[in-house]
Amino acid sequence: MKKSTQKIENAKDFEKELQVIDKLTSFNKHKAHLVDNESIPAVLSRELGGFKLEVKERIEEEIDEGSIDLPFKVDNVFYETKTTGSVSNSTNIRVGESVDFQTKFELKEFYSKEFCKESTYKAFYEVDVNEIKTFHREFETVSYQIEEEKYSYNCLRIKLQGKTYDVIQFKDETKGYYIFECLEEQSYDEFSKSCFSIQQAIGFISSFMVGGEKFVFDDRGNVYYSNYIRPSIKGMYIPIVTNPYKKDFDKAVADEWYQKLTRISLKTLSNLTHKIHNEPEFSIAILVILEVTSLKSLLVIPSSFAVIIEQLSKHLGVEETGTERPIKDDELKNKILKELHKVIDDKATNLTDESILKIKRRLNEFNKPVNKKRLTNSEKLTRPFEQLGIKLTLHDINIIEHRNDLLHGNILLKTQEEKDENTIDIYMMYVSAKLFTLISKLLLKSVGYDGYVYNQAKHLEKYLKMTTEEEYFEKI
Secondary structure, eight states: OOOOEEOOOOBOOOHHHHHHHHHHHTOSSEEEEETTEEEEEEEEEEETTEEEEEESSOOOOOOBTTBOOOOEEETTEEEEEEEEEEEEEEEEOOTTSOOEEEEEEEEEEEEETTOOSEEOOEEEEEEOGGGOOOGGGTBOEEOEEETTEEESSSEEEEEETTEEEEEEEEEOSSOEEEEEEESSOEEHHHHHHHHHHHHHHHHHHHSEEOOSOEEEEOTTOOEEEEOOSOOOEEOSOOSOOSOGGGTTOOHHHHHHHTTTOOOBOHHHHHHHHHHHHHOHHHHHHHHHHHHHHHHTOTTTHHHHHHHHHHHHHHHHOOOOOSEEOSOOOHHHHHHHHHHHHHHHHHTGGGSOHHHHHHHHHHHTTTTOOEETTSOOHHHHHHHHHHHHTOOOOHHHHHHHTHHHHHHTTOTTOOOSSOOOHHHHHHHHHHHHHHHHHHHHHHHHHHTTOOSEEEOTTGGGGGGGTOOOSOOSEEEO
């Protein structure tokens, strides 16, 4: 296995940003003021993984689709907000006392008034500490340093649109963070879009896409908080494995493959991120994979994967013209034809003379030129594999052709053969895993990956009493 870490000078410092996050997330009815009217009392509170601003006044202003201009001040820092979630008004009437009005805003987005629209940025996503498992399980990494401490396995360096991004897994005793940092100046919108593309790329490889609350800091320490995007997603499948001893493999299998398996290089990761960023078909495919597998529903996963196979085939397949014979060598063609005729002759006792004649007529056209402009659905689905140099077995092709079953309502992949419910479930798991492996080959091969892809379905063969010549890992 290739060296997994590039040793570089890469000093980091997140102390000030983490202090701001700790302070903000500790607020419980913390005193605040509306900028336009400081005489109106208000409090800012941390509630249910978000923030709420309670104003001691009934605000009758019409709020258009969750947007409102509501500047407020906390600890002498001015914040602006444009996006809210739920808004509620309440009135508390006590006998002999004044009427107590209150409006509560769920803040989806707020930011320091001094926040720079152009800067170098750092984005912090808090995650469960258990999700911090080091990047070097799947990726090549770069080293970084915090004061005197050196770290080797928790930093990815990605090139995108001429900018350099570091993604770091960071944790202390109680909290974990994914930290996205751009090393060059750019706009906030560009940074946000780039981060989302990187999130998807890492999520596809690791099966965990970070999301939810985001604290972004400019180079002066001003903060921009948002919480209106999709939450973190945990999928089911990973396209590669680098340490088979950590998976459910027999020791003999792990011994055979351990030294052969490959990580995702930083160049490949950058290429994948570029595709996601610039080609919506890649982004949609990965988001669908992560979202449907997070549901763990066998009624949804196979059909969704069939749609992805078709979408990627259309996107990656290159239109060709002209005709082409499958076998170009006439001598080889005649040899194969002779052997096929012999197979029919050997089975002649089980066939009628009429059947034999019809079959042999068709055999004589088995090497008929293929019109590249008039491919069958099956040929269109397999064309990008051929063009990318990905070998497909007859078994792979049969699995791909389940697309017809799934897209025409046969969600349970039923056949004329009677199967019990457990067998149907296992077969649907098997088809889902095979389709994911095929999708992974298309995605990774198209961004320059040269290594092994994990054959997710191999483990399930024994439960289906199935035997194939496929390996647990397949080279692309």
